[in-house]
Amino acid sequence: VMVWLRRCTHYLFIVVVAVNSTLLTINAGDYIFYTDWAWTSYTVFSISQTLMLIVGACYYLTFTGVPGTATYYALIMTVYTWIAKGAWFALGYPYDFIVTPVWLPSAMLLDLFYWATKKNKHSLILFGGVLVGMSLPLFNMVNLITVADPLETAFKYPRPTLPPYMTPIEPQVGKFYNSPVALGAGAGAVLACTFAALGCKLNTWTYRWMA
Numbered sequence: 001v002m003v004w005l006r007r008c009t010h011y012l013f014i015v016v017v018a019v020n021s022t023l024l025t026i027n028a029g030d031y032i033f034y035t036d037w038a039w040t041s042y043t044v045f046s047i048s049q050t051l052m053l054i055v056g057a058c059y060y061l062t063f064t065g066v067p068g069t070a071t072y073y074a075l076i077m078t079v080y081t082w083i084a085k086g087a088w089f090a091l092g093y094p095y096d097f098i099v100t101p102v103w104l105p106s107a108m109l110l111d112l113f114y115w116a117t118k119k120n121k122h123s124l125i126l127f128g129g130v131l132v133g134m135s136l137p138l139f140n141m142v143n144l145i146t147v148a149d150p151l152e153t154a155f156k157y158p159r160p161t162l163p164p165y166m167t168p169i170e171p172q173v174g175k176f177y178n179s180p181v182a183l184g185a186g187a188g189a190v191l192a193c194t195f196a197a198l199g200c201k202l203n204t205w206t207y208r209w210m211a
Helices: 002-025 035-064 069-090 103-116 121-145 150-156 180-210
Strands: none
Touching: 002 035, 002 069, 002 180, 035 069, 035 103, 035 121, 035 180, 069 103, 103 121, 121 180
16 A cells, blocks of 8 residues: 555656646747847746756656656656647647757756766756756757747737736846846756755655655
8 A cells, every 4th residue: 555655646746746847837938928028038937947847857866766767757848838838829829839848958967967976866966956957048048049030929919918027117138148048057057956956855755754
């Protein structure tokens, strides 16, 4: 009974974290409505994706102990996001159906480091976290590049209302020194280590809860 309870808890965690990853990343390519805020949105989305990817990937990776499962987890995130964005597209939102799977290369780096350090959890947290945090903003730039003519689309599909927290005040020109990749990578490299540790700790807690 306890074995099955532990397995069910594990799969519940995977579904919950993967679904929440999808919810946080659903706007990953939605720069078309925030033309004035593209760099700001890009940086925030890059960091949120980095953290959600690494917490789930580290949890899955340390739970199974098999290098390769972080990439598998990133694939789950990608498929979930394809489904979610496909649903938005079907509802008439001007999304592209295919979303660039930007999480896969970063997850591959995580798997590679876990394998190369012979499943050393502390190396995974420190070095794997830095690698994912620094690499994902770079790969995420592909999402921004693939948006077709953001200004035209923004005028073609105006949103009738915006929630208060998304209402632009004025363009923040030069606020991030024209380097959102560097800002996202710098913040991501620091924060990802913390979330990698959290992912590993979730695994430990799961075993303790089910013991």
